[in-house]
Amino acid sequence: MSKHSKQYQRADEPIFWGLFGAGGVVAAFATPALILITGLLVPLGVLQLDYASVNAFASNWFGKLILIAVIAFPMWHACHRIYHAMHDLKVDVARGFFKVFWYGMAFVVTIAAGAYLIAI
Amino acid sequence: MSQxxxxxxxxxxxxxxDDAPFMQEFEVPYADDMSVIDALHYIKDNLDGTLSYRWSCRMAICGSCGYMVNGVPKLGxxxxxxxxxxxxxxxxxLANFPIERDLVSDIGDFVEKLEEVKPYIIRQDAVSVQDGEHLQTPAQLTRYRQYSLCINCGLCYAACPQYGLNNEFMGPAALTLLHRYNQDSRDQGRDERIDIVNAEEGVWGCxxxxxxxxxxxxxVDPAAAIQQGKVESSKDFVMSKLRPRRSS
Structure with a gap:
């Protein structure tokens, strides 16, 4: 039998890993297209997007769901990644604070985006 | 003829x-079929008998001759x-392990972790010989077979940056062996191993x-075993909220 019968604590990681995974899928499939459309094609005038049609899209529940998904999930993905990259870069000071800080940031963005969408 | x-x-x-490790150069006769352990043998037999290194089978099954070759974990x-x-x-x-002497690394921590995951078939119900063998379908075999090919050489520990940063992490081979037994249809020891899977030192350290x-x-694909372990742990996380498994 093993020498040290260690007590293992269940990690809370499944919650954040789930959001990270969802964000990864959204970021891989939708984010590049969104950057292309909203960041390049529309500003360059290649594609026309008028306020009325975007507003109409954000006004129905289907559109709201899509918008919250493409905003919130990649945010959780990025914050989770940065939090873990800090450990990879040996920045291990105040892990507890940075955990609250990064996941808190994703949480605030999620709530704010949700509130804005509901308000539309 | 000049060699x-x-x-x-x-x-x-x-x-x-020696206060610290240092590098020493040797000239060895070259042949196309010469392996790294052949070169080390030549050095030990002809140039410096004090050189220490582990080796045994010469055919990639004992897992003894893991070294860093030009910075990459390899079998000699x-x-x-x-x-x-x-x-x-x-x-x-091998990187990420203390050096015991020359090329011999102290892999004690890895061996302890292997023991810790209970890498053997655990049965809750006693089965007698008269009951016959446990039958397994090819599909059931496929679930764990590649993970059973591990030779415990420790190359994956030398490769793992997370183990290098924090050796509380169980590491690739131990988690792969754990997954190998959890995936085996003959095994009933999942509950004894799941606490390790669920921990920060378990799959979540990866x-x-x-x-x-x-x-x-x-x-073997330890990274795949660990990601599958993350899925198992996530399922267990949800299940533990819905139906607590046991008091702990």
Whole structure:
């Protein structure tokens, strides 16, 4: 039998890993297209997007769901990644604070985006 | 006839006389079929009998001769001088483990972790010989077979940056063996192993760098085993909220 019968604590990681995974899928499939459309094609005038049609899209529940998904999930993905990259870069000071800080940031963005969408 | 020679740089460390490891160069006769352990044998037999290194089977099944070859974890028996003609050849002890002497690394921590995951079939119900053998379908075999090919050489630990940063992490091979037994249809020991899977030191210490799978000399995919472990742990997380498994 093993020498040290260690007590293992269940990690809370499944919650954040789930959001990270969802964000990864959204970021891989939708984010590049969104950057292309909203960041390049529309500003360059290649594609026309008028306020009325975007507003109409954000006004129905289907559109709201899509918008919250493409905003919130990649945010959780990025914050989770940065939090873990800090450990990879040996920045291990105040892990507890940075955990609250990064996941808190994703949480605030999620709530704010949700509130804005509901308000539309 | 003049024999072609090759320079081999070897890490030395003799704790009773050296303050720190240092590199020593040797000239060894070159042949196309010469492996790294052949070169080390030549050095030990002809140039410096004090050189220490582990080896045994010479055929990539014992897992003893893991070294860093030009900074990459390799088995000495499966790595040939001919592939280093242009780059030169430097042999060091496995990264992420303390150096015991010369190329011998102290893999005690890895061995303890292997024991910790209970890498053997656990049965809750006693089965007698008269009941016959446990039958397994090809599909059931496929679920764990590749993970059972691990030879415990420790190359994946030398490759894993997370183990290098924090050796509380169970690491690739131990988690792969754990997964191998949990996936075996004959095994009933999942509940005894799941606490390790669920822990920060378990699958959650992995950030899916994937270098473990790249260096594995047996084609095992530890990174895949650990990601599958994350799915298992996530399912267990949800189930534990819905239906607490046991008091703990």
């Amino acid at each position: 072609a020679m090759m320079r081999v740089t070897v890490q030395r460390y003799r704790p009773e006389q 028996c499966k790595t040939f001088l001919r592939d280093y003609l242009n780059t030169g050849l430097t042999v060091e002890s 950030t899916f760098v994937g270098y473990c799978s790249e260096v594995c000399p047996k084609g």
